[in-house]
Amino acid sequence: MTPAAYERLQIRIPLTVAAAAAWAAVVALSDQRRLVAFCNSDVWPALSLDQLALAMTFYSPARLAGEWMLMVAAMMMPMLAGALGHVRARSLPRRRMRSMALFMIGYCAIWAACGVPIVLAVLALQLVQSSSIVTIALAGSLVLVWQFSPGKQICLNHCHDQPPLAAYGIRADLAALGYGVTQGIWCCGACWALMLVPLATQGGHLPAMAATSAFLIAERLDKPRRPAWEVRWPSTAARLLWFRLGLWRRSESAGVKAT
């Protein structure tokens, strides 16, 4: 293993463990998940204030927020290796844990705040139409418009930012926290639209979440590029898959020849 690959692994292993734990929790809670049910509830088409109040007592906001953050943790954790590795490499050894924690706090705070408009957006879609097909069509077009916009590309490019970070004192704390906040903002910008997909999917919510997560990771593998309106898809991941399959076939045939 190369020295740089070893360093990457030092960050990726704990992140993978954390993401796996979050996934396990999501799966374990999937029977009684309120967030998706809340978003897809029959209550919304005939919404009145009374019913909203009723709904809010039934679906505790704290519980909804917890489920939202669990979902964020499961999906976003695998994509934080670059930024966390940067914080680790640029911090004094005795401050590493503290700086990484501050980064996570800033990052999660942004995602928590973004949860409100994202859930409200899903509700708004529900309110406008009762038919789930129309909801999916509306959410789908919103997602596509954002996916192909220059705004999305700007966010994706900034997800690779690795700015200078102060080493000492309060300035070091603020730098780590601030880096977490800005990474949170760019990450929300890159991912918010696709997060609607699992939220708006009632049947097969877990597969939808897994597929979205895989897509988001694949997107991150592509290099930054000039922002523009264009049809984009995760080409690096696709080519990687293609190459691996080709290689597998070649080694198969070589093995056949050898025997």
Place this chain on the structure above:
Amino acid sequence: MLVRQNVWELGGDWADPILWYARAVGALRPKPLNDRTSWRFWAGMHGYHQGLWEFYGYKAPAEQVPAQADFDEFWQQCQHGSWYFLPWHRGYLIGFEKLIRSTVVTLGGPPDWTLPYWNYFKPGQDGLPPAFGSPDWPDGTGNNPLFIEQRWGPGDPSQPGKVFVPLDAVNLDAMDVHEFTGVASGGDRGFGGIDTGFEHGGTKHGDIESQPHDQVHGLVGGEKMFPEASTRPLPGLMSSPVTAGLDPIFWLHHANIDRLWQSWRQGDSQNTDPEEASWKKGPASLGQHKFVVPLPDGSPWEYTPEQMSDFAGVGYTYSDFSPAGAPLAAVAGRTATSSGAVAMARSTGATVEVLGANAQSLPVAGKGAETSVQLDARTHTKVAARLAAGPAPGARAEQVFLNLENVRGYSDATVLQVYLQFAGKDGAPSFERQVGSIGLFGITKATESDTGHAGDGLSYALNITKPYSEFAGSGNADPAKVGVRLQAVAPVQQSADVSVGRISIVRQGD
């Protein structure tokens, strides 16, 4: 066997290989931009910038760049800040040499033409070879295609032929590094660069790329103000990756870097190329761009680092492998002693830790800039003790690096000499040591955030183990602070907005 010769030792300023090179360049230059065998197509494979190409007259505004398919397949491939730097450029040189040779043959020249190399380290050979500095052919007529107006450094810009490589700004320290690839976190990056995917403009250059490769680019190309075109200085052709391939001297510089790769491998039995499949098979194995250049008939030739690593199979050799052109005796001795020794522990798994950093971003303009790095007392004490004790048997040697992080700006030609100043305690005099230099080759692209880069600039890691040991071992040195002085080889324009985001000192060891 085809042998690449030292350009200064061909037997005259206009010896036959140079004359034929000039004729071939002259023949390839007028060819259309979108012709796979044109001079400019080959430069575009390294890098491309519409504005600069048009401003310097290498592209007419109405002229078409290659069709999208060719553009995507061949152009903008050069690998920098990556462990693919050496193998990509070797394949690029092989393809180029084939094109020139076939052109030479078409013009009636020798079928064994080879690309000469420019070893600026050899005594008396630091100057630009004269045939490249003269606007005229040997018979005194003008239009010598080897002459490029846009070479402005580092001497008097009004005399563009008088280009040289100041030897105090370059060194061969990379030749003493025994690992091909290293760490990305601030320690040694390895002789050939860090493990990355396809990197057309990576931010962390490996050791041989950082020194002398980057410096020679900027020192030859230089930069110049064109107030009518830009408030910022514009790079000479060699100074920027997006124009470097247009300058005929580019290829002789890279032949020397390519030669140094093989010198390194021959110099010590520990020095070997990576064994990882992701290096050997190239970035195509990572789902990324393959390495491909056109052959003289225009057909694509795909190559991998694995093929480039097999020096016996590449079809050429060099007339001399001694790095600085000195006798090889010392190198042979080193090989003999090291081959029996236990291979040095690889830096995989080494601890890399920040020892200290300066407080804020440092603007660099005019003659240079100064700052100081505050050291973390506890870590410094630990490092000082380890440096004094030397490595335990089987342990990694303690190493110290100066990191210049997030270097941004718009002056690819800038070369900064880096000095450390150790303050004396209780009125003892301070002492200063030069610890190397950095060349900002590629800085503009690394600074712009909308062109496929994050815009965080380039980062450099200089090995300062020796001066740091001296400082740590001296009872008279003040351990709280280390001064850092950057001294520009040519003045840095204010408008170029050059700055160093942070300067830190990092230790690497067990």
